[in-house]
Amino acid sequence: MANAEKWVLTVTAQTPTNIAVIKYWGKGDEDLILPINDSISVTLDPDHLCTTTSVAVSPAFTHDRMWLNGKEVSLSGGRFQNCLREVRSCANDVEDEKEGVLKSLKGLGDLHVHMCPTIDFPTAAGLASSAAGLACLVFSLAKLMNVKEDHSRLSAIARQGSGSACRSLYGGFVNGSFLKEENGSDSIAVQLADEKHWDDLVIIIAVVSSRQKETSSTSGMRETVETSMLLQHRAKEVVPERIIQMEEAIKNRDFPAFARLTCADSNQFHAVCLDTLPPIFYMNDTSHRIISCVEKWNCSEGTPQVAYTFDAGPKCRINFTQTEKLLPNFFKGCSFHFPPNSDTDLNSYVIGDQTILQDAGIKDLKDIEALSTPPETKENLSAQKYRGDVSYFICTKPGRGPAVVNDESRSLINPEFGLPK
Ligand SMILES: Nc1ncnc2c1ncn2[C@@H]1O[C@H](COP(=O)(O)OP(=O)(O)OP(=O)(O)O)[C@@H](O)[C@H]1O
Numbered sequence: 100m101a102n103a104e105k106w107v108l109t110v111t112a113q114t115p116t117n118i119a120v121i122k123y124w125g126k127g128d129e130d131l132i133l134p135i136n137d138s139i140s141v142t143l144d145p146d147h148l149c150t151t152t153s154v155a156v157s158p159a160f161t162h163d164r165m166w167l168n169g170k171e172v173s174l175s176g177g178r179f180q181n182c183l184r185e186v187r188s189c190a191n192d193v194e195d196e197k198e199g200v201l202k203s204l205k206g207l208g209d210l211h212v213h214m215c216p217t218i219d220f221p222t223a224a225g226l227a228s229s230a231a232g233l234a235c236l237v238f239s240l241a242k243l244m245n246v247k248e249d250h251s252r253l254s255a256i257a258r259q260g261s262g263s264a265c266r267s268l269y270g271g272f273v274n275g276s277f278l279k280e281e282n283g284s285d286s287i288a289v290q291l292a293d294e295k296h297w298d299d300l301v302i303i304i305a306v307v308s309s310r311q312k313e314t315s316s317t318s319g320m321r322e323t324v325e326t327s328m329l330l331q332h333r334a335k336e337v338v339p340e341r342i343i344q345m346e347e348a349i350k351n352r353d354f355p356a357f358a359r360l361t362c363a364d365s366n367q368f369h370a371v372c373l374d375t376l377p378p379i380f381y382m383n384d385t386s387h388r389i390i391s392c393v394e395k396w397n398c399s400e401g402t403p404q405v406a407y408t409f410d411a412g413p414k415c416r417i418n419f420t421q422t423e424k425l426l427p428n429f430f431k432g433c434s435f436h437f438p439p440n441s442d443t444d445l446n447s448y449v450i451g452d453q454t455i456l457q458d459a460g461i462k463d464l465k466d467i468e469a470l471s472t473p474p475e476t477k478e479n480l481s482a483q484k485y486r487g488d489v490s491y492f493i494c495t496k497p498g499r500g501p502a503v504v505n506d507e508s509r510s511l512i513n514p515e516f517g518l519p520k
């Protein structure tokens with residue numbers, strides 16, 4: 100092979116995950132992944148939770164290959180193929196000034212790609228890894244192939260990998276909009292506000308211990324579409340109005356309205372899961388106890404200070420606005436009811452932004468054991484402790500969208516051979 104044909108071009112990118120505050124649940128078209136209703140999400144700070152993907156293209160590669168977390172996986176799935184085909188169709192040539200070579204990528208001809216996605220957060224947390232993962236794959240491939248189209252086009256491609264992935268193309272607050280045109284060309288994500296818009300919003304993820312095997316979102320929502328009448332009512336009558344109200348709440352940084360809508364939508368999502376035949380149970384006893392704690396807290400404060408939301412599993416995302424400086428007390432309440440097992444150290448009990456520990460005056464595990472009963476529980480809730488039921492908390496905030504990683508030492512692909520390092 101001539102030297103000019105030996106080149107390997109690589110790109111590494113990082114993409115955040117997101118949490119839906121108005122849920123997407125149900126597809127109108129399974130192949131194109133067209134959601135039956137709009138959804139709204141908050142993108143999480145990639146410094147705390149993100150996926151990193153390195154991709155490479157070279158005339159030397161013989162076929163498309165992917166190594167997920169270092170292990171080679173099959174690319175036969177329609178979702179990966181659809182994303183690859185769509186990104187390829189937007190490819191442009193790359194002029195490498197340093198090497199003086201024109202890397203002919205347009206249409207990609209016989210060129211193949213190698214992809215190395217990794218998830219940078221504990222997979223045991225079961226946090227929408229497909230959302231960040233598929234968005235990162237599409238974003239990094241688009242950068243590799245010198246795609247000129249904007250993020251809205253990339254969001255429509257990522258949606259064909261996973262419905263929730265379209266929202267991870269943007270930072271801040273994002274609407275993942277549903278099908279209006281028959282071919283789904285208008286089913287794209289739109290940024291409502293960037294991450295700086297509401298920078299005192301705190302997000303705490305309670306990773307609930309669970310041994311239960313969960314129904315995947317893909318098969319769960321298919322069964323709901325086939326069997327739940329409540330879902331039709333939700334998609335047609337409830338969500339459109341809620342989307343308008345949620346956009347207004349975000350625009351005005353109106354936390355009580357944001358909290359009311361977030362909790363109501365999470366509850367309705369789990370209600371449609373229960374309305375599915377056979378019913379799907381994503382929450383467990385710990386999830387229900389967290390809801391109870393949040394409701395008691397909000398009731399004792401007189402106005403919603405905390406919002407909860409649960410996706411397709413028992414772990415909880417708690418949203419909190421710091422304006423009232425109530426966060427440390429709320430966190431003390433959480434640690435009182437859900438203290439860690441004795442073999443856990445503080446650094447693995449709270450990850451992400453650990454300043455919450457200092458603010459709550461917690462320096463070591465003894466401080467958690469010494470916490471007194473939270474005032475809002477004294478009246479009518481038992482002061483019972485559920486040790487180990489929350490494995491750990493992740494404390495984070497709204498964050499930015501995808502970004503290219505320029506530091507070559509962080510690439511997951513060997514630049515000479517285009518194989519995983
Ligand atoms: N970083 C990634 N890059 C590429 N594909 C990924 C990545 N992470 C996950 N996936 C793909 O998404 C699939 C679903 O992953 P996982 O079950 O962890 O996602 P999830 O979003 O938590 O679940 P669900 O889709 O049920 O909500 C995996 O089987 C894998 O094919």
Ligand SMILES: C[C@@](O)(CCOP(=O)(O)OP(=O)(O)O)CC(=O)O
Binds near residue numbers: 119317
């Ligand atoms: C409950 C949810 O998290 C469902 C996410 O579903 P996925 O995007 O994982 O499903 P597929 O489109 O089949 O890949 C709600 C949401 O994120 O909007």
